[in-house]
Every structure is written in C-alpha cells, then in structure tokens.
Amino acid sequence: MVAELALALPGVVLVLALVLGAGRLVLAQVGCADAARAGARAAARGDEAAAVRATAAALAPAGAAVAVRPGGAGVTVEVSSTQRLAGPLGGRVVVRSSATAAVETGVLP
Template sequence: MRCRGCWSERSARGRDRGYVTAEAALAVPALVLLLGMLLWGLAAVTVQLRCSDAARAGARAAARGEEAAAVADVARSAAPGGAVVRVEREGGLYRVRVTARTLGPGPLALRLGGEAVAHAEG
C-alpha cells in the first residue's frame, strides 16, 4: 500500500531538479561573463604597464643623449604592438609618451598609455 505523503515527497524531489537546472542556466553564463571581465581587466593592466615601461626606456635613452628617432625606436621596441610613441623636447627635458589600445569590442577597446620625463644631457 502506498502512503499519500510518500508520493508527494517523490514528486517534490523531482520538482527540485528543475530548480537546479534553472539555477545552473543562470549561473554558468554569469560566471563566464565574470571570467571574461577579469581577463579583459588583466589585459588592460598589462597594456598599461608595458606602455609605462616603454616610456621609461625611451626616457632613459633620451637622457643618454640619443637622437629622437633612436629614442622612439627604443620605446617602440618595448611597447605593445600598434603603440604610438611621441618624443618631445621641452627646454632641458625630454618627454616620452606611449599609447596603445586594449583588446575588446566597442567601448572596451580603451586607449591607455604611459609617460616618462628625463633631463637632457648637455
């Protein structure tokens, strides 16, 4: 003989399985989106650091008295691909600016950069 409560417990367990599926259907895309955002943020930080390092390398080359073209080449070799390097002389200072775009669609493709200043020799 079957008890009435037993049948309803089995039925309730079956319905709970549907909730787990719905929760997974919402959680998995959210986790994938979160992972994508974290990877994009890491890539943006990497571009920023590489631009800053490239600007410092260019400023060191300028401080050694190298020509502006050589300074730009030094900075470009340390910069991320597609970076724009500008070398300006302001009185006794060289200012090196390096800018590059991050990867990403639409508004996520930011332009980041770094800048360094060095005293010119002689």
C-alpha cells in the same frame, strides 16, 4: 541543480571575461610605462629621436604610438596603445603613459 547552474553560468563567464579584459589593460599599461621610461632614458643619453622611438616601440604593446617631445632641460616620451576591453565584442580603451627625463649635461650639441 542543473537549472541553477545553467542560469548562473552566463554570469560567471561574463565576470571572467571582464576580469581577463581588465588584466590585459593592466599589462598594456605596464608595457606603456616601461616603454616610456626606456625611451626617456635613451633620449636623456642623447640618442636620436628615431632611436628613442625604436627603443620605446620595442618594449611597448603591439601597435603602440610613441611621441618624443623635447622641452627645456628635459625630454618627454609618451606611449599610447588602443586595447580591446573584452575581445571583439568589447569596447576600445586607450592606455597611455609618459616619462620625462632630464637631459644629461654635455649630451646635446
């Protein structure tokens, strides 16, 4: 019984590490989506680009990059973050999300 447990335990630990890593990626993706939506709302209201970046960065995962791109009648905010898959031994994965919002009329100069 002990020998079987000793053989199976590394596999169980590996699966647990992968599940936890996938959970971290999902949380980072949700954080990027929330930050992009908040930034797009702020930009649609007419906030300055620096304020939009600050709004998005406050909700984004640590170390995330925020890009604001106005275009036509709308503005797009993209948030991306590099995450480690399974701690220091795993690879890096980039999660990103973008949101576009129509600029409210009478807001732009």
